[in-house]
Amino acid sequence: MHIHTTRIGRRTALLGLAATATFGRTTLALAGAPTDRRLVVIVLRGALDGMAAVVPYGDPALAGLRGEILPAAPGQPDGMLDLGGFYGLHPALPNLHAMYRANEALIVHAVAANYRVRSHFEAQDYLESGTDHRMISGWLNRTVAALPSPATERPVGEALAVGLSVPLLLRGPADVANWAPHGFAQPAPDLYAAIAALNRHDPVTGPAIRQGLRARGYSDSVMAADAQPKDTFTFPALARFAGRMLRAGDGPRIAALELGGWDTHTAQANRLRGPLKQLDDGLAALKAALGPAWSQTAVLAMTEFGRTARMNGTKGTDHGTGTVAFLAGGAVAGGRVEANWPGLGPGQLFENRDLGPTTDLRAVAKGVLAGHLGLDAAALNRIFPGSEAVDGLRGQIRT
Amino acid sequence: MALVRFGLGRRGGEPLPADPAAWLLDQLRQPDPTRFDDPPTTAAGLSALREDRMTRPPNLESRSGESRSRALFKREATRHLANAIVTPAPFRERLVWFWTNHFTVSAKRGACAPVAAAFVEEAIRPHVTGRFGDMLLAAMRHPAMLLYLDNVGSVGPDSAAGQKNHRGLNENLARECLELHTVSPLAGYTQSDVTAFANILTGWSIDLQADPPGFRYRPFAREPGVQTLLHRPFPPGEAGGVAALAFLANHPATHRFLATKLVRHFVADDPPPDAVRVIEGVLRDTGGNLGAASAALVTLDAARAPGTKLRTPMEYVVASIRTLDVPPAQIPNLTGILAALGQPLWGAPAPNGWPDRAADWAGPEAMLQRVDWASGFASRIGGRDVEEIATNALGPLLRPETRDAIRQAGSRRDAAALLLTSPEFQRR
Known part of the structure; x- marks a missing residue:
């Protein structure tokens, strides 16, 4: 049997994760690609309130909409981290602020994708599909497929998702295996082989078991060598793990991470701190783990939609429209907030409730894929169907 | 077939119904046999929540030990699963699961944990063969939902x-x-x-x-x-x-939506439009009678094709335990197993509940976790004859390849692992 003899098996010096039995749904997926550039996409599930993460404190209408849930002014104890006089970063984001000051973080504000639904579930599907309807493949998988064929023997589409399922963002024609720390004792290889054989003709269980064994061949050989404490399955730990994988010369090049906890209908000021800190610590862990490869890295963090500009009746916010997208990485031409600010005054809110969307999220993503991975307009329009009229933003990536 | 598709798998060598369709329909007509001494109640759950809020500081870091809410949740979750393993009305239980998932309240929201079981017993179980409108009202007025x-x-x-x-x-x-x-x-x-x-x-x-x-x-x-x-x-x-x-x-769009979900759950990931129309028609004509809709599912032609659905982790684990007929006292800690397999009881990540398509459960690692659990659990076979158990469990669904693999396995335990991980056992 050849189940454990896989090509990815060679690379396992990168991995080191210990078993835990309480792993949830997917949080990290990785894909190989014929490039030295690294791309990390973070899906912030649950609708991040862009105006809480990047507060437009210079807008005179802001305090009237949500005074009670605003962080203190820049310079005050636990105050916002200033971004040049109009915007302030939430105080739980110091690492992102340091990246911003080092010109490695670019914030795009008042951004929204091209759908206008306010359902999390539809919107996340659309966000990952890269269009205004649900497709069976995600835009990041199509990105992998659009990259030129490798000159070397590195297999195309070799990908690994960490967790129990593959997010739609990375589903598609390029094969993605997945891996999660396993909590149950494993049977002997010959029983695995017999089980795989018994399932080989089943269209669902057959390929799943085959790919799963392949992915484990990839990861298990180093588990004993570099085990980590069992409680490390936090977002920063997965980001660090992603960074180590991406750093290696022959490692994967594309990673997708997820982070939830953004659906702050109540007590937002308290409830946002935790996920923001996770995001911030994760970005720092990713940067540290990437080491010198950080200079070739771009990170895009995006969410399905924003939240209402006005605080609701329970000191939270409801589903809205415009929000922020974050770009970070050594390859990012950062140090600024890019926004065509729509204003928050009377008549300026979208449908009299939400931050107006003035930048198309697809323009942000297309700009990154063009600038960072060198994809041309035709490829970008295949990756984001129906986006012909939307040009990628220029100048997001260092040249 | 009826036990696999509409039930939770045959329990050991329990007698097979002479008329499977009649057996299923009878479960809809008879009252629910589930009886808990001291059943979970909203009052008890909210009292636990109130006490926790009074005696435990809100700051998570400074808490120690298990809250009353959490302890209550664990006790009720264990009891709920133990009941599913022995219930003589597994179709009814599947309907309870289906509607509980439709009206997801998740213990991931801490305040919901102590009332999650009460939600099932008060808002869902009494109405699975009643009117959808009654279930909807009960669910929407339930403190678990109002909190969630x-x-x-x-x-x-x-x-x-x-x-x-x-x-x-x-x-x-x-x-x-x-x-x-x-x-x-x-x-x-x-x-x-x-x-x-x-x-x-x-x-x-x-x-x-x-x-x-x-x-x-x-x-x-x-x-x-x-x-x-x-x-x-x-x-x-x-x-x-x-x-x-x-x-x-009673809105027509509700009937269409519920019919689609029911057919997807009991018939196929891609619900056949004809079947959806039948169920939708029953809901419309009966004013949303869920018993009538469930009965109509049983008689759908489309429901006769075997093995179109992959068992979810919860269905799979309960069916495995029923198949090996584990005595109640030796049933493992199912809540931990379900969490490790990615489907913690009453713990869906979001209000849309657990997904209901094979692709959502058949990630490679998810399949291997299942294989690993089943391979360990297979040791419960003891000295029993696996081929007989396989025949009991699957009847005509058992494929010759699987029967051969069981015969050729190196040990009874391996043979049982092969039964539990065979594609026909993973499907329903």
């Missing part, structure tokens, strides 16, 4: 309470009820419908200090005036909410 989707603090901005305290609306429950519980986006509702429905539901809250604690309608929080939802006016007061739910329960 944030309605307890939603206040009409122009109500007395709203004017006095400058508080306002929280539209979470209203939005999810339209999207996930009733008409679905097919109905083409707008933001103003969501806002109107949220206004209609203001005042639907809980009283944690009452004795016993439970649902409480707070008239001073109710947004005044008539509200228009999907072009219909609904009156002020608690009655407006009851009327709106009755309207939504």
Whole structure:
């Protein structure tokens, strides 16, 4: 049997994760690609309130909409981290602020994708599909497929998702295996082989078991060598793990991470701190783990939609429209907030409730894929169907 | 076949029904055999929550030991699963699971944990063969749902309470009820419908200090005036909410949506349109009678093709335990197993509940976790004859390849692992 003899098996010096039995749904997926550039996409599930993460404190209408849930002014104890006089970063984001000051973080504000639904579930599907309807493949998988064929023997589409399922963002024609720390004792290889054989003709269980064994061949050989404490399955730990994988010369090049906890209908000021800190610590862990490869890295963090500009009746916010997208990485031409600010005054809110969307999220993503991975307009329009009229933003990536 | 598709797998060598369809329909006609001594109640759950809030500091870091809420949740979750393993009415139990998932409340929201079991027993189980409208009303008024989707603090901005305290609306429950519980986006509702429905539901809250604690309608929080939802006016007061739910329960889009979900769950990931139309017609003609809709599922031609659905981890684990006929005292800790397999009981990540397509459960690592668990669990076979157990469990569904593999396995335990991981056992 050849189940454990896989090509990815060679690379396992990168991995080191210990078993835990309480792993949830997917949080990290990785894909190989014929490039030295690294791309990390973070899906912030649950609708991040862009105006809480990047507060437009210079807008005179802001305090009237949500005074009670605003962080203190820049310079005050636990105050916002200033971004040049109009915007302030939430105080739980110091690492992102340091990246911003080092010109490695670019914030795009008042951004929204091209759908206008306010359902999390539809919107996340659309966000990952890269269009205004649900497709069976995600835009990041199509990105992998659009990259030129490798000159070397590195297999195309070799990908690994960490967790129990593959997010739609990375589903598609390029094969993605997945891996999660396993909590149950494993049977002997010959029983695995017999089980795989018994399932080989089943269209669902057959390929799943085959790919799963392949992915484990990839990861298990180093588990004993570099085990980590069992409680490390936090977002920063997965980001660090992603960074180590991406750093290696022959490692994967594309990673997708997820982070939830953004659906702050109540007590937002308290409830946002935790996920923001996770995001911030994760970005720092990713940067540290990437080491010198950080200079070739771009990170895009995006969410399905924003939240209402006005605080609701329970000191939270409801589903809205415009929000922020974050770009970070050594390859990012950062140090600024890019926004065509729509204003928050009377008549300026979208449908009299939400931050107006003035930048198309697809323009942000297309700009990154063009600038960072060198994809041309035709490829970008295949990756984001129906986006012909939307040009990628220029100048997001260092040249 | 009936035991596999509509039930939870045959339990050991329990007698097979002479007429499978009649056996299923009989389960719908007879009262639910589930009887808990000291059943879970909202009052007990909310009392535990109240006590935890009084005695335990809100800061997570400084807590120690297990809260009363958590302990209650664990006890009830264990009891719920133990009942599923022995129930003589597995079709009915599957319907309880289905509707519990349709009206997801998740213990991931801590306050919901102590009332999650009460939600199932009070809002779902009594109505699985009754009218959908009754279930909808029971679910929407249940403190578990009101807590989970944030309605307890939603206040009409122009109500007395709203004017006095400058508080306002929280539209979470209203939005999810339209999207996930009733008409679905097919109905083409707008933001103003969501806002109107949220206004209609203001005042639907809980009283944690009452004795016993439970649902409480707070008239001073109710947004005044008539509200228009999907072009219909609904009156002020608690009655407006009851009327709106009755309207939504019998909306044609709701019937279509529920029929699609039922057929997807019991027949195929891609629901055959003809089958959906049949169930939709039954719901329409009976005013949303769920017993009639369930009976119609049993007689669908499309439901006769075997093995079209992959068992979810919960279905799979319970079926495995039934198949090996593990004595109740030796049943492993199922809540931990389900969490490790990615489907913790009453712990869905979001209000749309657990997914219901094979692709969502058949990630490579998910399949291997299942294989690993089953391979370990297979040791429970002891000295019994695996081929006989396989024949008992699967009957005509058992493939010759699997029978051969079982015969050729190096040990009884390996043979049992092969049975439990065979594609026909993983399907229903």
